[in-house]
Amino acid sequence: xxxxxxxxxxxxxxxxxxxxxxxxxxxxxxxxxxxxxxxxxxxxxxxxxxxxxxxxxxxxxxxxxxxxxxxxxxxxxxxxxxxxxxxxxxxxxxxxxxxxxxxxxxxxxxxxxxxxxxxxxxxxxxxxxxxxxxxxxxxxxxxxxxxxxxxxxxxxxxxxxxxxxxxxxxxxxxxxxxxxxxxxxxxxxxxxxxxxxxxxxxxxxxxxxxxxxxxxxxxxxxxxxxxxxxxxxxxxxxxxxxxxxxxxxxxxxxxxxxxxxxxxxxxxxxxxxxxxxxxxxxxxxxxxxxxxxxxxxxxxxxxxxxxxxxxxxxxxxxxxxxxxxxxxxxxxxxxxxxxxxxxxxxxxxxxxxxxxxxxxxxxxxxxxxxxxxxxxxxxxxxxxxxxxxxxxxxxxxxxxxxxxxxxxxxxxxxxxxxxxxxxxxxxxxxxxxxxxxxxxxxxxxxxxxxxxxxxxxxxxxxxxxxxxxxxxxxxxxxxxxxxxxxxxxxxxxxxxxxxxxxxxxxxxxxxxxxxxxxxxxxxxxxxxxxxxxxxxxxxxxxxxxxxxxxxxxxxxxxxxxxxxxxxxxxxxxxxxxxxxxxxxxxxxxxxxxxxxxxxxxxxxxxxxxxxxxxxxxx
Numbered sequence: 001x002x003x004x005x006x007x008x009x010x011x012x013x014x015x016x017x018x019x020x021x022x023x024x025x026x027x028x029x030x031x032x033x034x035x036x037x038x039x040x041x042x043x044x045x046x047x048x049x050x051x052x053x054x055x056x057x058x059x060x061x062x063x064x065x066x067x068x069x070x071x072x073x074x075x076x077x078x079x080x081x082x083x084x085x086x087x088x089x090x091x092x093x094x095x096x097x098x099x100x101x102x103x104x105x106x107x108x109x110x111x112x113x114x115x116x117x118x119x120x121x122x123x124x125x126x127x128x129x130x131x132x133x134x135x136x137x138x139x140x141x142x143x144x145x146x147x148x149x150x151x152x153x154x155x156x157x158x159x160x161x162x163x164x165x166x167x168x169x170x171x172x173x174x175x176x177x178x179x180x181x182x183x184x185x186x187x188x189x190x191x192x193x194x195x196x197x198x199x200x201x202x203x204x205x206x207x208x209x210x211x212x213x214x215x216x217x218x219x220x221x222x223x224x225x226x227x228x229x230x231x232x233x234x235x236x237x238x239x240x241x242x243x244x245x246x247x248x249x250x251x252x253x254x255x256x257x258x259x260x261x262x263x264x265x266x267x268x269x270x271x272x273x274x275x276x277x278x279x280x281x282x283x284x285x286x287x288x289x290x291x292x293x294x295x296x297x298x299x300x301x302x303x304x305x306x307x308x309x310x311x312x313x314x315x316x317x318x319x320x321x322x323x324x325x326x327x328x329x330x331x332x333x334x335x336x337x338x339x340x341x342x343x344x345x346x347x348x349x350x351x352x353x354x355x356x357x358x359x360x361x362x363x364x365x366x367x368x369x370x371x372x373x374x375x376x377x378x379x380x381x382x383x384x385x386x387x388x389x390x391x392x393x394x395x396x397x398x399x400x401x402x403x404x405x406x407x408x409x410x411x412x413x414x415x416x417x418x419x420x421x422x423x424x425x426x427x428x429x430x431x432x433x434x435x436x437x438x439x440x441x442x443x444x445x446x447x448x449x450x451x452x453x454x455x456x457x458x459x460x461x462x463x464x465x466x467x468x469x470x471x472x473x474x475x476x477x478x479x480x481x482x483x484x485x486x487x488x489x490x491x492x493x494x495x496x497x498x499x500x501x502x503x504x505x506x507x508x509x510x511x512x513x514x515x516x517x518x519x520x521x522x523x524x525x526x527x528x529x530x531x532x533x534x535x536x537x538x539x540x541x542x543x544x545x546x547x548x549x550x551x552x553x554x555x556x557x558x559x560x561x562x563x564x565x566x567x568x569x570x571x572x573x574x575x576x577x578x579x580x581x582x583x584x585x586x587x588x589x590x591x592x593x594x595x596x597x598x599x600x601x602x603x604x605x606x607x608x609x610x611x612x613x614x615x616x617x618x
Contacts, residue, residue, distance in 0.1 A: 016120050017171060020147050021197065027144055028056040029338035031198065039246070039274070040209040041216050046245045051206040057198045058210055059338055060145040061092060062281075064189050067142055068096040069218055069279050072225050077185070082228040083215050090203035091151075091192045092211070099185035102161035111177050113163045117142055117154045117189075118174060140337070142189065146171040148198075149191040157183035170194060214281065216245065221279045221326050239263075239326045246274065246324070251362040259328035260353035262292060266367035267322040275325040277332050277342050286335070286342030288327050288349075293318060295355040296363065300372070303364060310376055320375070321368045327353070388474045391458045391467075398468040401461070404429060406438040412486040416440060416470065417525070417581075419491045420501055423570055428491075430574075431581040438485070440469050445497075446504040449511055463508070478513045478521075487521050489586065493568035494529045494544060506589065517591040525584040527569060531576065533562040540576075544585075 014022065024031040033054055039046045065083065072078040078098035085092050105115045120143050146152040152167040162180035167173065195201065212229055219227035219234040220242025227234045236242050239261035240252045250265035273289045275282045282288070297314045304312045330350030335341040346352070363369060402422070406414040417428060417439045428439050447460055454474070457463055467473070471484035490505060492498035502524060509516050516522055528542035530549045543549040566572060572580070 017147055020144065021170060024056055024148070024197070027140060027337055028059040028148070029336070029340075030055045033199065038210060038213070040213050041245065044245065046213075049209070051210065053206050053210055054198045054200065055338070056148075057193065057200065057207060058214065060148050060191075060193065061211055062214060063141045063145050064092075064094045064191070065214070065218060066279070067189070068094055068098065068187070069222055069225070071096065071098045071187075072222065078225070080226045080228070081218070083211075084230055085203070085208065085211060087203060087208065089192065090195060091190060093188055093190035095186060095188040097184075097186045099158045100156040100163070100187055102156065102158045102163045102179065111163060111165075111179070113154050113156050114165055114174075114177055117146060117152070118165070118167065118171070119143070143171070145189075145191055148194050150194050151190075151192040153188075153190040155190075156187040157185055159183070159185045216242070217276065217281055218279060220245075221276050239324070242326075243324045247322075249367065250324075251359050251366070253356055253359055255351070255353045257351065259351040261324075261326040262353060262355070262359075263324040264296060264359065264363060264368075265322055265324075266371060267320060268371070271318040271320075272322040273325070274322070275327070277327050277329050277334075277339075280332075280334075280339045282334075282340060282342050284335075284341040287344060287346060288325055288329070288342050289323065291346050292323055292325060292353070292355065296321065296323070296360070299360045300363065300369070303369070304372070304376065308373075308376060310380075312372070312376065316375070317372060320372050321363070327351075388454055391454060391464065392473040392476070394458065394464055395468045395473055398464060400440075400465045400469045402441040402443075402465065403469045404432075404439045406434065406436055406485075408435045411484050412480060414438060414485050416485045416488045417491050418442065418466075418488060418505065420493060420498065420569070427572075427574070427577045428581055431578045437581070440466060442501065446501055446508065448504060449508045472513060474512060478516055478519070480519070483521070487523055489584065490522075490524045491527065491569060491580070492524070494527050494566070495568065498568070510591075514591060517589060520588060522589045523586045524589060525580055526587055527572070527580055528566050528576070531564045531566055533564075534560060536560070542585075 020027050031054060033052050035050065035052045037048045037050050038053075040049050040051070065081070068078070068081045072081070075098050078096050080097045082095040083093070084095075100116065101112050103112055104110070105112050108115055108119075110118075120140065146167050147170050149170070150168060152171065154163065154165045154167075156163045160182070162183045164178040164180075166175045193200075193203075195203070200207075215227060215229045216234050216236075219225075219236040220239055223236055223238050223241070227236075239254075240263065243250055243252060243263040243265075247265045250263045252261070252263040254261045271293075273285050273293075275285060275289050277286075277288060294314075297317045300317050301312055301314070304310050327349075328351050329342065329344055330348075331344075332342060333344045335343050406416075408414055414436045415438070417432075417437065419428065419439055419441050421443070422441045428437075432439070443462055447456075447463055449457070449463075457474075469484070470488065471482050472478055473482075476482070490502045492502050506522070509522060526544050529545060530543040532541040532543070532549075532552075541552070543552065564571075566576075569577070
């Protein structure tokens with residue numbers, strides 16, 4: 001059991017520096033190692049590399065360089081910033097040609113540079129009535145860097161006086177400021193990070209690369225200032241030049257007031273964003289990223305809905321592009337001290353940006369839409385495959401309605417008669433061979449499957465029952481092993497309606513299992529249209545078309561014959577019905593008689609094609 005703490009141990013009072021050092025995450029963000037894929041510069045382009053780094057270590061550098069960038073927005077004479085890093089000692093310095101006033105602050109009776117860098121909660125950004133577009137907000141900034149440094153050196157000159165002061169031991173110790181006369185305006189801040197407080201033993205390559213990356217960011221967002229990293233100029237004449245470090249296939253545009261710059265490009269690895277607010281790296285995005293993304297996604301959703309009849313989710317569209325944003329926001333608010341996410345609402349930005357129709361037009365012709373289209377096709381196929389599996393599972397487990405099965409185990413010997421309705425198949429039961437003959441009754445006109453979706457097929461009970469009765473599965477080739485019959489036989493009325501039903505069945509089988517027609521599997525039983533009887537004839541004459549009957553009857557005295565028109569199967573007499581069951585006149589339907597083109601004419605959407613041709617399948 002833990003020993004109870006004394007009151008003095010339980011409740012303590014820390015000074016401000018002690019609190020910052022004890023709870024660094026409150027002030028400078030995460031103080032533990034992170035491992036992530038990050039963009040880093042390499043030979044004037046960005047590459048991604050998995051790095052392990054401490055975010056708070058990068059933050060204290062950002063606080064120093066942000067001071068110079070902010071000052072460049074106030075002082076147009078500040079045109080150059082230099083960053084130098086000593087890899088051996090870990091010392092980092094940031095210099096600019098601006099300069100800080102070297103005068104005594106009358107209220108605090110300190111030199112202004114000491115007020116700025118040596119006093120927590122000091123700075124020039126406390127006037128909330130002022131419209132600020134700088135990175136500094138709360139007066140901690142560079143003092144936090146001082147607190148997390150073993151040594152922190154401030155050198156500045158305003159052109160009249162020079163200033164030098166050295167801080168050490170996490171800002172607790174400072175030298176007396178040294179003041180000199182004259183000199184060239186400029187400021188240099190050098191600091192030796194207290195590496196142990198970041199869990200580091202030295203300035204390793206990962207942190208060096210990310211410091212370099214941040215300097216490139218600064219150059220991209222501040223094209224009017226010359227930026228140097230370890231003596232080498234980072235040339236970015238515009239934010240567009242910065243975008244080119246990442247990609248070459250992009251669309252770029254700038255707002256008319258110059259306050260916003262936007263680029264969009266295809267992404268093969270999901271959505272990504274590189275965004276800045278007043279130069280601050282909004283690594284986690286925020287309202288500005290959401291706003292621009294939505295302005296792109298909206299028109300694309302409309303496009304796919306109109307062209308492909310697909311309502312693509314915003315997140316799915318977003319996965320196919322990346323955006324680059326350099327934005328200016330007046331008095332911005334962030335989710336934390338580290339400023340990684342903008343939370344200011346668009347109405348409060350002070351400046352706005354509208355995605356142009358030109359950008360949307362470029363996107364519609366770009367790899368973004370091409371890859372989205374491919375993805376939609378693949379997704380549709382995947383969805384179809386899923387539905388297909390569900391349908392096949394239905395087929396496996398179904399107790400088939402309207403099926404009169406055969407009993408023989410040798411299924412290749414068996415035939416399945418497919419009839420129009422129950423009444424047409426009732427007599428079949430009387431005359432069939434129960435061992436080898438079965439029947440399936442259609443409820444009416446069969447479904448047209450030319451443009452059917454698998455979803456509709458799963459909902460059509462008759463279609464599912466027929467597949468199960470025969471042993472067919474979508475996406476699987478029909479074989480003698482999988483089929484439950486040696487052949488199927490269509491029994492239909494010898495009229496346009498009967499022919500239409502047979503044609504719809506042929507369309508169904510040919511679309512999904514064309515191999516059936518090369519397996520001698522599909523037949524049509526010819527049923528008589530006219531039956532002629534006479535006492536003088538040993539057997540009745542059957543005619544299957546009017547042309548055939550007219551040819552026979554020409555020149556004959558028909559009074560000598562009994563002639564019956566058979567409207568359908570229901571008009572057949574028992575002996576006639578028995579004949580078409582026991583000894584049917586079968587017509588084999590082969591693939592030579594069918595084609596996708598021909599079936600498309602008759603069952604496709606274009607009705608004009610059907611008006612030009614007569615159907616001669618059966």
